[in-house]
Amino acid sequence: MNNPVWIMSSAYPKLSLEELMQRAVRIGVQGLELCVFRRDGTRVDHVATHLDYEGFDSEKAKEVIDSFNEKGLRFSIGAFENLIGGDVAERIKNQNHLLKLIRMAALLGGDENGITVGTFVGYNHEWDLEEGAFEKNLREYQRVFAPIIRYAEDQGVTVVYENCPMEGWRSAGYTNTMNNLPSTLAARKLMYELIPSKAHGETYDPSHDVWQFVDPVDVLRLSNMGRIKSVHLKATRRKKDAASIHWGNVFGKQMVSKELANAAGVPLPLNEWDRFSYEPMVPGFGGSDSMDWRNFIDYLMQKNFEGVFSIENEGLNSKGTENEGAIEQGFSACLSFIRPMIWPLVSGNGYSFPGQKSLSSPTDRNLPVREIQDLTA
Structure with missing residues (x-):
């Protein structure tokens, strides 16, 4: 029971990296899931860029590692875009950006420092009217991601997919609400079959299964636990309203x-x-949600889950208010909510995190920037 708790930086898009680290220390978490989106990207929701990806080199990597060690924090990086569908020029930019993040993670120490690269896969709706559209998306994923994951493996970096369906990524005038391939357990297992490498896994967010009326503990039971590198602490309250009826x-x-x-x-x-019909919530903040967190966490502990718990704050009463005080209160409440389930009871200090090792100083590497055309040529 020594899993660290991090916060996802998407809740603070306007803070600098230094301000973000200070906020993390004040809240009492052990790390940051850093969003590093393209600055010229097309997304307008939940976008932040907390690490400069242009001109990133070994010298900059050492500066970042030193900054995090000074604060006693660890971190990962990620950007969440459509890499297999949508506008062709944009998807290629997204693929190239993911390669930049993998390179950055490698320069920062990669797997040795536990620095993963988070991403979506996306979905291609060009085949929606054809039979077998889902498998065509799987094959497109294999075509695009096989060289990306091979590159990550060569660099000692692990890529992790989040299981958000991104149901709002297309206009409500479209019927299909699956806009990110790894949004179901079946899809993720098929993805690992198509690309067996150990250099990719997942950040499992149970809230996305809850509003689909799937028990996250059942998902864990049927998952390869070795693929689950981190877990999002994000809640959902299912509504019984006129719309759902x-x-x-x-x-x-x-x-x-x-x-x-x-x-x-x-x-x-x-x-x-x-x-x-659901409401995104922060666990333990402003009311109960539609999930048995104790049962979920107990199962993870029984299976010796050693990964990170990352608080993704999308609560309507927290991040949704755009009030910095309410955002921080949401993070703090979630940390208080989760700590007795994952940390040991320490005499005089209550439930406390035992501590973590500092990040290792990365070695100098002259690692060129790669683009997707270089890997598939």
Whole structure:
């Protein structure tokens, strides 16, 4: 019971890296899941860039490691984009950006320092009207990611996928709400079969299964636990509202004309993300959610999970307020909520983290920037 708790930096897009580290120390967590999105990317939601990826070299890597060691923190990096679908030029930029992050992680010590690279896979909807569209996406994933994962393995870096379906990534006028391939356990197991390398795994976020009426403990039981490198602490409260009664919880709310919907008395999605009847929450902050956290954590402890717990704050009453005080309160409440489940009881100090080793100073490496065309030529 010595798992570290980190915070995901997406909740603080305007803070500098130094300010972010200070905030982490004040909250009392052991590390940061750093978002390092493309500055010229197309996403407008949950975007932050907390590490400069341009001109990154061994000297800069040592400076970053020293800064984190001074604060007693550890970290990972990631960016979450569509790498197999959408505009062709944008997806290639996203692939090249992922390669930049893998290179950065390698310069920072990679697996030796526990610095993983987080990503989405995305989804290609060009095949939606064809039979076998899902498997075509799997094969496209294999084509694109096989050289990427091979490159990561060569550099001593592990890539981790998050299981968010990204149901709001397309207009509510579209029926299909699967916009990120690894959003189901079946997809992830098929992905590992297609690319057996140990250099990729997952950040498992149980909240995405909860609103799909899947028990996260059942998912863990059928998962290869060796693939789960970190777990997101993010909660979901399922709603029993008029929209869920009208539309169910399988296909998501559909968009029709407002005139027709109003005449029929049918609720419509309020925006692209309002496709299913649930509320994102921070565990332990502002009420109960629709998950048995004690049962979930107990199972992880029984299976000797040694990875990171990362708090992803998307709570409507915390990050959703855009109030820095409420955001920090959400993180602090979640840390207090989780600590008796994962940390030992220390005399006089309550449930306390036992401590962690400093990051190793990386060796100098002259590692050239690679692009996807270099790996597939």
